[in-house]
Amino acid sequence: MSVRATSSSTWEADVLQADGPVLVDFWAEWCGPCRQVAPILDEIQSENVDKITILKLNVDENPDLAMKYQITSIPAMKVFKAGAVETTIIGAKGKGALEKDLAAYIA
């Protein structure tokens, strides 16, 4: 299952008002490690559909949100719960390492 994209216009409903935890992958086309981590996030989403929602946000198209969340390095993955950032993961990682970082949500 492919991770769905979110944007500035859907941010409030998709992320801040969401019921369960939402992981947002801040990414860009020009970022090689972002492209490599994307299929891993697709897999994690497929295997944990009822535990976490994973969304991707293109920082090039949504610089306002990149600035608001002080993104200076991508890929940056932030888990939002009840509208607030609870966990931040910076840099591309393999599946096992990501699952470990997300254990609180998907274990």
Place this chain on the structure above:
Amino acid sequence: MRQVIIVGSGPAGFTAAIYAARANLEPLVVASSVEVGGELMNTTDVENFPGFAEGIQGPELMEKMQAQAERFGAEILYDDVESLELDGPVKRVTLASGAVHEASTIIFATGSAYRKLGLANEERLTGHGVSWCATCDGFFFRDRTIAVIGGGDSAMEEATFLTRFASKVYVIHRGDTLRASKIMQDRAFQNEKIEFIWNSEVADIQGDAAVSGLVLKSTVDASTRELPIEGLFIAIGNDPRTHLVHGVLDLTPEGTIAVDGRSSKTSVAGVFAAGDVIDPSYRQAVTAAASGTVAALDAEHYLALQEQSAQGAQAEATLAAAAAPGA
């Protein structure tokens, strides 16, 4: 069981795969999960790889190498190696997913990893102004003042690239001369957004939630001074990535994997090494590719000898059985 497993997917790994695949060895390439293509994936223009007169983007070059290897039947796995068993005639590769693959030979081409400054605040502020990837993160430093640490080609390339975004780029170098190639130096010297700070090293990175400045220490008189910046790109070199084979393969005093003369033979039979992981001095895409070729040819030769001696042993056994009285 496979004939050859290649660990690594930079120019050395993929070139070894091209040669091994063309020799019908059906190589398996463990390409890693998030570093497929290796270091060139985070570079922009590659202007010194022969055959590309107009230059080529690093990621495009690596995609082409991978496609070339796949065209001849190399199989690529997007997974990381967890551990290796290299003793004996059957080599075992355990992956992060838990899968285990076996082969008669291994080509180890894991390249090198970015060297860190070794400062406590470096770790803490990574992702908060400290970056290891100019092509990924330059965008976030539009109209900011930033610094690049280092004096080699990578540092010059990053500094030059970052001037597309930043208003000012300091290049901080420990010495008073650069290791970088002349053309990369000249490009940086001519760029009016770049200012060099010589004979200085980073003593500390300042910043609470994000980088706000550096404490620089003179390598001449040990005096210190502060430099306000908002972003820090570290390009002070690389260390060979050998943690998977510590205590198993012999290393050189420089920390690279020791190989026999001009060959790729390591201290363990059937295990070959190529690319930056064996190279303390040149570390170019094209030298790594050449080194991958050497490893594939060495592995092919080793496999042929193994087969020959296996056939010889079988023929001897047949002869002995035929000659045995009463057989």
